[in-house]
Amino acid sequence: MLPIIFVVPVFQMILLTYAANLEMKGISMAVVDQDYSQASRQLVSHFKGSPFFEINFVTNNYQEAEDELTNDNVDVILHMQHDFEKNLYREKYTDLQLVVNAINATEAGLINAYCTQIITAFNNQGNKAVLEIIPRYWYNPLLDFKIYMFSGILVIIVTLIGMLLTALNLVREKEMGTTEQINVTPIRKYQFIMAKLLPFMVIALFELAFGLLIGRLLFGLPIVGSLGLLFLFTCVYLLTVLGIGLFLSTISNTQQQLMYMAFFFMLTFILMSGVFTPADSMPAWAQKINLANPVAYFMRVIRMILLKGSGFADISREFYSLCLYATLILTLAITNYRKTT
Numbered sequence: 001m002l003p004i005i006f007v008v009p010v011f012q013m014i015l016l017t018y019a020a021n022l023e024m025k026g027i028s029m030a031v032v033d034q035d036y037s038q039a040s041r042q043l044v045s046h047f048k049g050s051p052f053f054e055i056n057f058v059t060n061n062y063q064e065a066e067d068e069l070t071n072d073n074v075d076v077i078l079h080m081q082h083d084f085e086k087n088l089y090r091e092k093y094t095d096l097q098l099v100v101n102a103i104n105a106t107e108a109g110l111i112n113a114y115c116t117q118i119i120t121a122f123n124n125q126g127n128k129a130v131l132e133i134i135p136r137y138w139y140n141p142l143l144d145f146k147i148y149m150f151s152g153i154l155v156i157i158v159t160l161i162g163m164l165l166t167a168l169n170l171v172r173e174k175e176m177g178t179t180e181q182i183n184v185t186p187i188r189k190y191q192f193i194m195a196k197l198l199p200f201m202v203i204a205l206f207e208l209a210f211g212l213l214i215g216r217l218l219f220g221l222p223i224v225g226s227l228g229l230l231f232l233f234t235c236v237y238l239l240t241v242l243g244i245g246l247f248l249s250t251i252s253n254t255q256q257q258l259m260y261m262a263f264f265f266m267l268t269f270i271l272m273s274g275v276f277t278p279a280d281s282m283p284a285w286a287q288k289i290n291l292a293n294p295v296a297y298f299m300r301v302i303r304m305i306l307l308k309g310s311g312f313a314d315i316s317r318e319f320y321s322l323c324l325y326a327t328l329i330l331t332l333a334i335t336n337y338r339k340t341t
Helices: 002-019 036-048 064-070 082-092 106-122 146-178 176-182 187-220 227-250 255-271 284-292 294-306 312-340
Strands: 027-033 055-057 076-080 096-099
Touching: 002 187, 027 036, 027 176, 027 312, 036 055, 036 082, 036 106, 055 064, 055 096, 064 076, 064 096, 096 106, 096 312, 146 187, 146 227, 146 255, 146 294, 176 312, 187 227, 187 294, 227 255, 227 294, 227 312, 255 294, 294 312
Parallel strands: 027 055, 027 076
Antiparallel strands: 076 096
16 A cells, blocks of 8 residues: 555656646648748748647648548648638738647647637738737746646545545455454444544645645746645545545445445546636536535645635635535444444
8 A cells, every 4th residue: 555655646746747738749730732822831831830730741632631631640731722822912811721630629629729829920920010919827927737737636646545545444444354343342433433534634635745845846836825725725625535435435345346436436526626627618517516526626726726826715615615515424424334334
């Protein structure tokens, strides 16, 4: 269990922060240039100068480019028809076709966004600007996706330590028969439960502190808000996930049975937490279901505190919600534990 607690989380934090990245580079592009004009060459040069695109196929035959897209050799086709330059400079209007492989909808959306930025910059080139737009990105000025991703991975690791290992430990006691032996001793049930929960709570808090240190040293993770407030919220969060782990252990007789149930809950909690996609973009009915997802609360709060510097007033709704959640799930878990042992 020691390698799982100390070695695996470090490996996950370092590897997944780089791997689980929604930024795309090396997008394979096919160019269909049927105009052979200075304007078309300038537009192609804009894409060549971008770090996101690689032009791997150039032709004047659209069907050849479409075959490349069909065979999955390119991700996007840039098609410039005849009279592209003439219409652009004389008519102030021209057609430009982008064909994007949309098997992966998220990837297609990013490719379209990158293309739109480059085409907009090309379209504005040489025009007299009426006003200049200088964007400023709050809380992540350099748009470093690793900062956003690392905090989410840290939440997942703390959750795994707090919920899964606690539940496995209690089920193992049940499998070995030591639970029945302890039940006939003067030790009270709540004392036994607290003795099982507190060590993993301390370990999870240590994982959080160690993870913040790694994030600061390796990725330059900003810590704008109060660490004390973050650890206070984490304690309430851990009581919630520990309670869920305890409840799962009371309705499981073997570790294999527990793993199946834990996998279902963990997968659902993580995918709906907002670690990869914004939770606010989910349908209204899914957002209501997400109110029962403790990971979503912690995912939102850790980013608010670390990146925005939010105070207690900003996270009070999540804090009190988790307090109620922890009280209910621990009560349910302890009650069910007494009935089944």
